[in-house]
Amino acid sequence: QVQLVESGGGSVQPGGSLRLSCVASGNIFRIGNMGWYRQAPGNQRELVATHTGEGSIEYGDSVMGRFTVSRDNAKRTVYLQMNDLKPEDTAVYFCNAVINFVNRWGQGTQVTVSS
Numbered sequence: 001q002v003q004l005v006e007s008g009g010g011s012v013q014p015g016g017s018l019r020l021s022c023v024a025s026g027n028i029f030r031i032g033n034m035g036w037y038r039q040a041p042g043n044q045r046e047l048v049a050t051h052t053g054e055g056s057i058e059y060g061d062s063v064m065g066r067f068t069v070s071r072d073n074a075k076r077t078v079y080l081q082m083n084d085l086k087p088e089d090t091a092v093y094f095c096n097a098v099i100n101f102v103n104r105w106g107q108g109t110q111v112t113v114s115s
Contacts, residue, residue: 002026002104004095009109016113017083022095022106024076032098034071034078038091038111048093049080062088085113 008020024031035050035058047060049069057069063082071078078095090113095106 002028002099002102004097004099004104004106006093006095006106006109009093009111011112011114012085013115014086014113016085017081018085018111019082020080020093020095020109020111022078022097024097024099026099028076028099030100031073031076032101034095034097035069036078036080036093037096038089038093039108040088040091043091045094050096051078082111085111087113089113 003025004022006022008018012018033050033052036048037045038048039045048063049059049067051057051069051071053073066084068081091111092108093111094108097104
């Protein structure tokens, strides 16, 4: 069974930093895009960042310049370094990956930015 497991969420003050990690496990023969989405209460799920694994990266407009996505293919892991966090970054962050040609989601990790 294929799984995506996130870690690294938590609470931080405005201006702080967090690093999220997401590891893919199970019977995997191909991983395509890996990345992150987020969903705040009452809002739709939105793109944070995605990495194709071939050097192509896309960021959501609201995080560009503050967040950095990276991946380690050997470890089947995608990371999200979040700097200069703002209260509006508060959301549940979901790992997303195309594994064995199927779009999959992690269970989500809460990020709360508050003073």
